[in-house]
Amino acid sequence: xxxxxxxxxxxxxxxxxxxxxxxxxxxxxxxxxxxxxxxxxxxxxxxxxxxxxxxxxxxxxxxxxxxxxxxxxxxxxxxx
Numbered sequence: 063x064x065x066x067x068x069x070x071x072x073x074x075x076x077x078x079x080x081x082x083x084x085x086x087x088x089x090x091x092x093x094x095x096x097x098x099x100x101x102x103x104x105x106x107x108x109x110x111x112x113x114x115x116x117x118x119x120x121x122x123x124x125x126x127x128x129x130x131x132x133x134x135x136x137x138x139x140x141x142x
Contacts, residue, residue, distance in 0.1 A: 068103035075106060079124070082106075 076086045082102055089098035113123055 064107075065100075065103065068106050069099050071106060072099050072102045076102065081124075 072086070076083045082105065085105070086098050086102050089101050093101075109120065109123055112118070113120060116123070
């Protein structure tokens with residue numbers, strides 16, 4: 063059920079997020095649209111996990127991911 067919901071959200075996310083759009087297009091060309099959808103859904107699931115874990119908003123989370131010095135994994139000493 064969760065996988066289906068995430069795959070449904072891929073269409074919207076690919077339209078809104080240029081980074082996800084680029085990844086989707088690259089994967090679609092190399093592996094096909096079905097594999098690309100599942101891969102982007104997994105990226106969304108990872109972002110959702112970190113949103114819940116850190117309490118960050120989606121915009122803050124994406125901004126942190128783009129910054130090499132401020133990744134979420136290294137941000138909190140309690141995560142190790």
